[in-house]
Amino acid sequence: MDEVEFWTSDRIRSEFFNYFRNKNHTFVPSSSTIPLNDPSLLFANAGMNQFKPIFLGTVDPRSEMATLKRAFNSQKCVRAGGKHNDLDNIGKSSYHHTFFEMLGNWSFGDYFKKESIAQSWEVLTAVYKLPKDQIYATYFEGDAENGLEPDLEAKQHWLEQGMAEDHIVPGSSKDNFWEMGKTGPCGPSSEIFFDCVGGRNASHIVNQDDPNVIEIWNNVFIQFNRESDGSFRPLPSKHIDTGLGLERLVYVLQNKRSTYDTDLFLPILTQIQHLTRIRPYEGRFGSIDTDGIDTAYRIVADHVRSLTFILSDGGIPGSVGSGYVLRHILRRGALTARNKLGVTLGSFFSSLMPVVLESLGHIYPEITQRTKEMQEILDSEERAFSQILEKGEKLFQQVTSRAIQQNATEIGGGDVWRLYDTFGFPVDLTRFMAEQLGLGIDEVGFEIAKARSRESSTVSPVGLTQGVALTVHDIAYLRDNFKLEATDDASKHELSTISATVKSIVCDGRFISSTSDILSGTSTGVVLDRTNFFSESGGQIYDTGKIHIGHQCEFEVEQVHSYGGYTLHVGCVRKGTLNVGDTVTSSYDADRRTAICNNHTATHILNLSIRDVLPGPSDQKGSLVVPEKLRFDFQHDGPVALPELSKIEANSVRSITRDMQVFRGVVKLETALKIPGVRAVFGENYSDPVRVVSIGRSLDEILADIENSEWRNFSVELCGGTHVPNTAQIENFVIIEESGVAKGIRRITAVTGSEARNAIGVAVELDARLSRFEGVSAPNVAELKTLTAEITQANISVVKKNEFKERLTLLRKSMQKRLKDSQNEYLKAGVSVVQKYFEEHPNSEVYIGVLETNENPKALREIISRVGNFGQGVLSLQRKGGKQWMESVTAVIGGTNWGDEESAQGVGLNSENLVTAIEVAKKYVMTSE
Numbered sequence: 001m002d003e004v005e006f007w008t009s010d011r012i013r014s015e016f017f018n019y020f021r022n023k024n025h026t027f028v029p030s031s032s033t034i035p036l037n038d039p040s041l042l043f044a045n046a047g048m049n050q051f052k053p054i055f056l057g058t059v060d061p062r063s064e065m066a067t068l069k070r071a072f073n074s075q076k077c078v079r080a081g082g083k084h085n086d087l088d089n090i091g092k093s094s095y096h097h098t099f100f101e102m103l104g105n106w107s108f109g110d111y112f113k114k115e116s117i118a119q120s121w122e123v124l125t126a127v128y129k130l131p132k133d134q135i136y137a138t139y140f141e142g143d144a145e146n147g148l149e150p151d152l153e154a155k156q157h158w159l160e161q162g163m164a165e166d167h168i169v170p171g172s173s174k175d176n177f178w179e180m181g182k183t184g185p186c187g188p189s190s191e192i193f194f195d196c197v198g199g200r201n202a203s204h205i206v207n208q209d210d211p212n213v214i215e216i217w218n219n220v221f222i223q224f225n226r227e228s229d230g231s232f233r234p235l236p237s238k239h240i241d242t243g244l245g246l247e248r249l250v251y252v253l254q255n256k257r258s259t260y261d262t263d264l265f266l267p268i269l270t271q272i273q274h275l276t277r278i279r280p281y282e283g284r285f286g287s288i289d290t291d292g293i294d295t296a297y298r299i300v301a302d303h304v305r306s307l308t309f310i311l312s313d314g315g316i317p318g319s320v321g322s323g324y325v326l327r328h329i330l331r332r333g334a335l336t337a338r339n340k341l342g343v344t345l346g347s348f349f350s351s352l353m354p355v356v357l358e359s360l361g362h363i364y365p366e367i368t369q370r371t372k373e374m375q376e377i378l379d380s381e382e383r384a385f386s387q388i389l390e391k392g393e394k395l396f397q398q399v400t401s402r403a404i405q406q407n408a409t410e411i412g413g414g415d416v417w418r419l420y421d422t423f424g425f426p427v428d429l430t431r432f433m434a435e436q437l438g439l440g441i442d443e444v445g446f447e448i449a450k451a452r453s454r455e456s457s458t459v460s461p462v463g464l465t466q467g468v469a470l471t472v473h474d475i476a477y478l479r480d481n482f483k484l485e486a487t488d489d490a491s492k493h494e495l496s497t498i499s500a501t502v503k504s505i506v507c508d509g510r511f512i513s514s515t516s517d518i519l520s521g522t523s524t525g526v527v528l529d530r531t532n533f534f535s536e537s538g539g540q541i542y543d544t545g546k547i548h549i550g551h552q553c554e555f556e557v558e559q560v561h562s563y564g565g566y567t568l569h570v571g572c573v574r575k576g577t578l579n580v581g582d583t584v585t586s587s588y589d590a591d592r593r594t595a596i597c598n599n600h601t602a603t604h605i606l607n608l609s610i611r612d613v614l615p616g617p618s619d620q621k622g623s624l625v626v627p628e629k630l631r632f633d634f635q636h637d638g639p640v641a642l643p644e645l646s647k648i649e650a651n652s653v654r655s656i657t658r659d660m661q662v663f664r665g666v667v668k669l670e671t672a673l674k675i676p677g678v679r680a681v682f683g684e685n686y687s688d689p690v691r692v693v694s695i696g697r698s699l700d701e702i703l704a705d706i707e708n709s710e711w712r713n714f715s716v717e718l719c720g721g722t723h724v725p726n727t728a729q730i731e732n733f734v735i736i737e738e739s740g741v742a743k744g745i746r747r748i749t750a751v752t753g754s755e756a757r758n759a760i761g762v763a764v765e766l767d768a769r770l771s772r773f774e775g776v777s778a779p780n781v782a783e784l785k786t787l788t789a790e791i792t793q794a795n796i797s798v799v800k801k802n803e804f805k806e807r808l809t810l811l812r813k814s815m816q817k818r819l820k821d822s823q824n825e826y827l828k829a830g831v832s833v834v835q836k837y838f839e840e841h842p843n844s845e846v847y848i849g850v851l852e853t854n855e856n857p858k859a860l861r862e863i864i865s866r867v868g869n870f871g872q873g874v875l876s877l878q879r880k881g882g883k884q885w886m887e888s889v890t891a892v893i894g895g896t897n898w899g900d901e902e903s904a905q906g907v908g909l910n911s912e913n914l915v916t917a918i919e920v921a922k923k924y925v926m927t928s929e
């Protein structure tokens with residue numbers, strides 16, 4: 001049997017799993033490729049991401065994660081965009097991928113270097129039977145500047161395993177010292193390389209980017225914490241974090257020319273050929289791939305995998321962050337498919353996707369669950385891109401052919417900006433397209449053009465206020481030295497006042513036993529044995545309130561946060577002294593809490609109403625619950641139409657007034673997820689057992705008949721927040737805003753309780769004023785303007801506001817019509833006055849008088865033409881010199897005039913001189929005769 005048949009990728013993966021399962025490691029499923037809880041990352045790029053809280057020492061000791069000692073899995077990783085970006089290498093390289101699987105094993109304060117190295121060696125040489133003389137390892141050579149010793153321990157452990165000394169290579173801190181960030185956990189690493197050629201000593205080309213000597217596994221020994229002063233301090237507990245690139249291991253074991261020739265990619269390449277009918281894949285690289293078709297195969301095969309995984313994890317193409325990268329990958333792939341494989345864009349990637357689902361769906365079932373939706377997103381993006389291409393490609397061709405004619409090596413920055421600004425060509429895409437023609441882009445020129453055409457943003461990002469917090473050392477100190485148990489916060493859902501004991505006080509980065517020596521007003525943190533304060537989590541803001549001892553001492557709580565299971569009350573001593581050991585009364589601001597509870601329960605009600613009213617998925621994408629309002633972000637394409645919004649609001653109000661009881665309970669996570677229609681936030685790390693909040697049906701009733709699809713009609717959510725006992729307490733509910741957050745994500749902002757009462761009150765008042773306007777025949781224009789402005793700015797129901805705006809439009813229309821009608825009346829009256837005058841004075845050649853026109857500037861001309869139409873012809877003033885005549889009149893009324901001898905007009909402000917003006921006009925006619 002040859003290697004490919006024996007070492008299938010499935011077998012390689014499962015042998016790894018079996019090995020670590022037998023070594024008492026727990027399987028922890030891969031985290032999402034989009035880390036929702038980690039704003040520092042665009043994508044999961046290593047298996048350790050989801051274990052950060054353990055390494056940071058901030059994991060809640062009651063959570064399931066805190067009990068983990070050893071773990072293994074296969075992590076879905078994406079390296080595209082951000083710091084770790086392999087996108088530009090794809091197609092050219094034989095072993096880089098934007099999406100890849102990272103096998104990994106972890107020890108959390110359990111085994112360390114020796115065991116980790118022994119396991120890696122055993123897996124590679126005994127399980128996978130790789131030849132020992134082709135394996136190399138690196139170790140950290142030390143960094144004198146930073147006071148770091150060489151990691152001779154690691155070297156020694158490799159020697160003990162039987163690795164030849166000339167296969168163990170020292171490495172610099174750049175390659176062999178791993179840090180999570182500027183501060184935080186870090187430590188030396190040991191990388192394992194495999195020489196695909198063999199029969200030689202390849203130690204001099206280890207870690208030199210030689211395609212034949214590739215890194216397959218990395219062991220990181222997390223033993224220090226980098227402090228903010230730059231120093232390294234040993235961690236309270238040491239950890240192992242390893243990562244083994246599956247694609248590379250498969251390539252080594254199947255003995256292929258590149259990772260693309262393995263069974264992980266071959267089915268995709270075959271399907272590409274089937275769909276495009278282009279020549280088969282031949283595995284050529286660089287200049288040998290003369291028609292670029294093999295490179296195109298690799299780009300498309302790589303990209304369809306990352307698109308599938310990012311989309312299945314809830315990714316949505318957009319213009320920032322991971323959404324931007326997703327869009328860029330699709331466009332890069334689509335362009336390649338069109339230009340090199342002759343694909344007509346529209347549904348190419350969605351037709352290629354099934355082959356990925358087929359080969360990896362059994363390992364990652366999540367990718368098979370929203371297939372239709374994923375394909376729709378792909379199609380709509382591909383179509384949109386095709387339109388952009390149609391419009392912009394002409395300019396791109398002009399620009400590039402000019403550059404080539406002029407022997408330039410790059411496209412001008414101004415042109416790159418124009419492509420972006422006018423046609424929506426992202427710079428990355430222009431760069432990629434230019435590269436295919438052997439051109440670069442003028443990056444500096446582009447930045448200048450961009451800065452010129454856009455107001456440079458002066459807003460600098462606001463840093464988080466560095467308040468009092470517990471560091472990883474503080475947490476370890478409280479736990480290990482002080483033997484302090486996690487704060488008991490069970491009463492946070494129940495009682496507004498409890499008695500508790502002060503366990504620890506933190507100020508200025510140190511623990512103190514009394515506040516007697518600190519200046520009043522200094523920010524201080526207090527840890528109690530038990531608390532009823534809610535610390536900020538799951539979108540719900542923290543409580544504020546007081547910790548006091550009778551009237552002698554008062555500590556004002558301004559913020560509450562949780563660190564590693566300890567609830568830290570942050571605030572200031574306002575009166576007296578607080579000492580460790582004191583018995584205190586802990587009481588939160590109950591009114592503020594009530595408002596928060598109103599808004600939190602209302603958020604659940606809104607969540608259900610949205611799902612009931614809107615077709616398609618409407619998964620929660622974010623939430624904020626504060627005393628003044630609630631904000632809920634959810635998945636939805638385009639604005640929510642008004643009739644639907646109105647229905648969502650009405651349904652929510654109905655649920656509230658139905659006076660339903662709110663139930664809470666703690667259930668096993670697995671059980672909770674079985675409840676039909678249960679709402680959970682995608683990617684959220686729930687504890688097990690988990691808190692469940694249900695409205696209108698008790699949890700007992702639900703659990704007794706858990707399969708009943710009727711539960712879909714009730715709000716059932718996994719939620720650790722605080723809630724009202726009864727929906728009637730919420731009183732009312734008003735949606736005051738509906739807006740977009742990103743493509744495919746909408747936001748609803750709403751108010752409840754007294755805020756809702758206010759909003760309704762304001763709406764009633766505006767309604768009354770509007771009705772008054774609608775009732776009068778000639779409304780005051782200035783007043784109507786004021787009312788319009790007030791309505792636009794009012795914090796009232798969006799639905800009401802829209803109704804008011806429609807009524808305002810009608811009102812304005814009918815006012816315009818009335819004005820026009822009355823102007824017509826005046827016009828008619830004017831015509832008859834003039835006509836009558838000439839009938840009575842058949843010999844007269846002029847009419848001089850005052851005619852009302854009601855603000856109609858064209859009325860006089862109209863009257864002249866209509867009277868003229870009657871055949872009078874008497875208004876001819878040719879011989880009179882119209883302009884001069886008009887001048888004599890406007891001089892009196894204080895205005896200006898225009899026109900010529902045949903016809904002249906003028907205006908003036910001094911209407912009190914009108915009588916005199918008439919006299920002057922008459923006199924002019926008489927004297928000039």
Ligand SMILES: [Zn+2]
Nearest residue numbers: 717719720721
């Ligand atoms: Zn909730």
